[in-house]
Amino acid sequence: MGENHFLILKAEIRDELNNLNRLSKECKEFAEVQKINLNSPESLRVFGSILHDFYTCIEKIFRKIALNIDEE
Numbered sequence: 001m002g003e004n005h006f007l008i009l010k011a012e013i014r015d016e017l018n019n020l021n022r023l024s025k026e027c028k029e030f031a032e033v034q035k036i037n038l039n040s041p042e043s044l045r046v047f048g049s050i051l052h053d054f055y056t057c058i059e060k061i062f063r064k065i066a067l068n069i070d071e072e
Contacts, residue, residue, distance in 0.1 A: 009068050019057045
């Protein structure tokens with residue numbers, strides 16, 4: 001596996017980490033606006049959607065790492 005391959009992986013992981021940071025900011029901003037009203041079905045759906053996106057980003061990172069390990 002060449003160095004270019006690892007540079008590409010590093011860039012892909014960096015992109016996903018940027019997505020995680022963006023999602024974290026979105027969640028904090030929404031929580032501030034909504035005053036963390038977890039009794040609201042709408043708020044729960046928004047938080048659930050953000051949590052799903054967060055989990056998906058983490059899953060993508062591990063999938064990319066696993067694929068690279070399998071190629072070695």
